[in-house]
Amino acid sequence: MDFTEFITQSQYIPKWNLPTWIVIITVTFLYFLFLIKGNLFGVNKKKAVLLGLLTVYLLFILCGAVFTREKMETSQIRLELFWSYKWGIQRYGFKIILEIILNILMFMPVGTLFPLIVGKLETKKWEMFFLTILIGLFCSCLVEILQLLLKCGLCELDDIIHNVLGTAAGYGIFVLMRNMQGGVKK
Numbered sequence: 001m002d003f004t005e006f007i008t009q010s011q012y013i014p015k016w017n018l019p020t021w022i023v024i025i026t027v028t029f030l031y032f033l034f035l036i037k038g039n040l041f042g043v044n045k046k047k048a049v050l051l052g053l054l055t056v057y058l059l060f061i062l063c064g065a066v067f068t069r070e071k072m073e074t075s076q077i078r079l080e081l082f083w084s085y086k087w088g089i090q091r092y093g094f095k096i097i098l099e100i101i102l103n104i105l106m107f108m109p110v111g112t113l114f115p116l117i118v119g120k121l122e123t124k125k126w127e128m129f130f131l132t133i134l135i136g137l138f139c140s141c142l143v144e145i146l147q148l149l150l151k152c153g154l155c156e157l158d159d160i161i162h163n164v165l166g167t168a169a170g171y172g173i174f175v176l177m178r179n180m181q182g183g184v185k186k
Contacts, residue, residue: 024063028056047117054113058139061106065143069152077148078156085158103162104169110136111170112177129171136167 031052088096114132140163147153 024056024059027059028052031055050113050117054110054117057109057113061139062143062146066146066150066152069147072151075148075151076154078154078158081157081161083158084156100158100162103159104166107136107140107163107166108170108173110139111167111172112174113170115171115174125175129168132171132174133164133167136164136170140164140167 084096084100088099111132114135115128118131119128137160140160143163144155144160148155
């Protein structure tokens with residue numbers, strides 16, 4: 001089975017249902033209505049657009065990782081660190097490596113967009129890095145806790161670690177973009 005077949009025939013393509021689409025379309029519509037009507041919170045248009053992109057993106061993550069999954073009989077939790085590496089690689093090989101990579105890639109936009117949104121705050125680079133990591137950690141924990149509470153996925157520390165690594169990599173992209181623009185604050 002090649003990569004394309006694997007992706008199209010796997011759990012990585014969420015089964016979107018009508019209520020999920022209604023929520024995403026409604027939130028997106030209301031957000032862009034907010035943009036058109038004016039600046040209610042004193043946020044400039046560019047940052048408002050970025051905030052909207054991040055919000056819609058996080059909604060897609062929530063829908064794909066939580067709300068579109070089938071409910072299981074019991075909650076599942078795995079708190080052993082790096083269990084997916086030990087057990088998964090032996091049993092699933094490439095499939096588990098792909099899942100780890102996708103979990104990292106999934107949170108890279110969070111690490112890139114968040115500092116662009118709050119970038120004008122008078123913060124040092126390391127403070128912005130830790131704030132960005134905390135946001136990624138919060139969002140990842142939210143997904144995992146919802147999976148546990150709603151019985152719709154495996155709540156695991158490995159996913160949180162991978163998501164935070166993705167947030168950090170996204171922040172690295174943000175720093176590279178700032179360095180290329182010459183707008184880095186020391």
